[in-house]
Amino acid sequence: xxxxxxxxxxxxxxxxxxxxxxxxxxxxxxxxxxxxxxxxxxxxxxxxxxxxxxxxxxxxxxxxxxxxxxxxxxxxxxxxxxxxxxxxxxxxxxxxxxxxxxxxxxxxxxxxxxxxxxxxxxxxxxxxxxxxxxxxxxxxxxxxxxxxxxxxxxxxxxxxxxxxxxxxxxxxxxxxxxxxxxxxxxxxxxxxxxxxxxxxxxxx
Numbered sequence: 272x273x274x275x276x277x278x279x280x281x282x283x284x285x286x287x288x289x290x291x292x293x294x295x296x297x298x299x300x301x302x303x304x305x306x307x308x309x310x311x312x313x314x315x316x317x318x319x320x321x322x323x324x325x326x327x328x329x330x331x332x333x334x335x336x337x338x339x340x341x342x343x344x345x346x347x348x349x350x351x352x353x354x355x356x357x358x359x360x361x362x363x364x365x366x367x368x369x370x371x372x373x374x375x376x377x378x379x380x381x382x383x384x385x386x387x388x389x390x391x392x393x394x395x396x397x398x399x400x401x402x403x404x405x406x407x408x409x410x411x412x413x414x415x416x417x418x419x420x421x422x423x424x425x426x427x428x429x430x431x432x433x434x435x436x437x438x439x440x441x442x443x444x445x446x447x448x449x450x451x452x453x454x455x456x457x458x459x460x461x462x463x464x465x466x467x468x469x470x471x472x473x474x475x
Contacts, residue, residue, distance in 0.1 A: 299436030304333025318346035350385030
């Protein structure tokens with residue numbers, strides 16, 4: 272078995288109708304691609320929605336022949352719906368009101384895809400050489416994979432927020448617990464392109 276390095280990126284800033292990226296979102300994606308030029312990526316997975324697909328293409332244009340792979344598992348969905356008893360009384364009602372916006376179909380589909388994502392994207396890999404993979408995705412899946420890496424309760428994907436075109440990395444080494452190497456890193460973005468997609472009151 273060999274080590275997997277999984278890089279997670281939220282799509283660039285999206286247009287109001289979410290049909291693609293804004294000009295700033297395109298700039299973010301290009302700069303993220305340049306940030307990744309020194310990493311031996313073997314593949315870029317991305318969700319099917321336009322904002323993720325466009326971000327992935329712009330990243331790939333900055334790299335040397337890294338293939339793109341569209342996957343519903345890398346898409347935008349709610350990964351887990353907690354029961355009220357799992358949550359602290361202080362915030363249970365707030366989180367459940369947020370999740371109540373989901374349709375019955377989303378409640379059935381999301382958790383199935385989330386378990387598939389864990390099987391497909393986490394853990395050490397077969398072979399003798401380390402593998403480096405990038406997922407261009409959405410806020411919820413990043414939170415889900417990070418909470419799994421630190422063995423937090425399943426509901427704890429809630430409250431983990433990720434900025435547009437920021438970068439997170441998780442290492443899955445054989446015989447060791449998963450390690451979050453860095454989270455929500457915006458070092459490749461100039462100040463005016465940071466913190467998009469994040470609630471204004473949380474900007475630092």
